[in-house]
Amino acid sequence: MKIAVFGLGYIGIISAACLAEQGYKVIGVDPDDVKLESVKKGKSPVIEPFINEIVSKVIKLGHLEVTKDYDYAVKNTNIALICVGTPSLENGQVDLSFIFDTARQIGDSLKNKNNFEREYLILIRSTSLPGTVDKYADIIQKHSGLKLKHDFDVISNPEFLREGNAINDFYNPPYTLIGCECKKSESIIRQMYSFIEAPFIVTKIKTAEMLKYVNNTFHALKVGFANEIARFCKKNGIDSREVMNIFIMDKKLNISEYYLRPGFAFGGSCLPKDVKALSYESKSIQLDLPIIQNIVDSNQNHIEWALELILKEKVETIGVMGLTFKNGTDDLRESPSIMLVKKLIENEKKVFVFDRNIKISKLIDQNKKYLEEQLKDYSKILVDNPEHFFKKIDMVVITNRDNEYRELIMNLGNEKKLKIFDFVNLFPDFKSSDLMEGIGW
Ligand SMILES: NC(=O)c1ccc[n+]([C@@H]2O[C@H](COP(=O)([O-])OP(=O)(O)OC[C@H]3O[C@@H](n4cnc5c(N)ncnc54)[C@H](O)[C@@H]3O)[C@@H](O)[C@H]2O)c1
The missing domain is CATH 3.40.50.720 (NAD(P)-binding Rossmann-like Domain)
Structure with a gap:
């Protein structure tokens, strides 16, 4: 199994180095000369605990090579991991142009690939909105003249690692998730990730694409919520750290799967009344708590x-x-x-x-x-x-x-x-x- 990794930023270099550490032949692709030179010297282009040691080892072993020549990378591999950036535009919209650039590049290369084994697998690891995989496949079909699921396949495989703990998270994710609707592609990916012990979840493509947004929005919501509680506590002379420490001790209702299943609206004698009370009280002491104050409207x-x-x-x-x-x-x-x-x-x-x-x-x-x-x-x-x-x-x-x-x-x-x-x-x-x-x- 030979793997191309497009994008050698935080996600790409971790994936490339760890897969090479597992013995795969990996070719990293990035247009950035500074990053390429750094990796060639056995040094990671990003700071992250333990990554330098792995990059240096796999470069010496010849398991990882890097290039800006995407054509060379595609022609010498049978799987590509797309790890390019998906930044925000000024209006908040996600910029998927780097992703679609790689689709055009891979499409052009596949068109002229000699000894083509008629199968190339592309895993979108970058965080990208539902529908991106379908558009990606269309672009490849247009540029290569090849047929989806017959000559190539595109799969969603969101990355869940956290910077600062990236190597550990790469090897020990909560689960490996793929949005994949082809049994053959699924079995190749299962084999590729066989060194990871986490549960392996296969779902529809758009469900997998959605997941990373759900995760990150929920994490952001938790931080925002805890900080709003902290602001309310501070104003009222209450130790918010103690409050939240006790709050998270309740693993039955608070930190649990309860209240997280989509359904009908909430009501009853407690939730609306108590959320309204906290919203009213915070407004009356000139505290702006947009999350809490908008729950009833939501x-x-x-x-x-x-x-x-x-x-x-x-x-x-x-x-x-x-x-x-x-x-x-x-x-x-x-x-x-x-x-x-x-x-x-x-x-x-x-x-x-x-x-x-x-x-x-x-x-x-x-x-x-x-x-x-x-x-x-x-x-x-x-x-x-x-x-x-x-x-x-x-x-x-x-x-x-x-x-x-x-x-x-x-x-x-x-x-x-x-x-x-x-x-x-x-x-x-x-x-x-x-x-x-x-x-x-
Ligand atoms: N950073 C994180 O902790 C994290 C965690 C999970 C998921 N993600 C997602 O992973 C993706 C990558 O994030 P990142 O932080 O590694 O981004 P990054 O900006 O650090 O790296 C992106 C790299 O892609 C390269 N690139 C751009 N166009 C290219 C092309 N056509 N071919 C090859 N390389 C190209 C850039 O030069 C850059 O080096 C994003 O979608 C992000 O949301 C990030």
């Missing part, structure tokens, strides 16, 4: 977005399953389902609601008061009997993750075709049929 946007999706279906009679803020409770306070029902009615839709935990005759106290305030005609909307409920509607919108709703829908008779809008992933394996049509996201 949640509201999610309800608006759900409404738009439903309205697009142009169905007149809609059934909502779940009126409480989540399943397993009868708490209606700040329920996003109530907000959705209200907006559907404002948009002149006929709406019926089924919620096992809400019985008109048993409504008391705050729940009754809240429902009367929000949906004054609630007694005409709520339907106790699921059979009657399904008879009345043409589309069902699921807002609570209640397995009973799943059972009810699965056991429906075949009187009419029902559209199902599943906002809570109650039907992860749903397949549209003559009786049901799944619309979702």
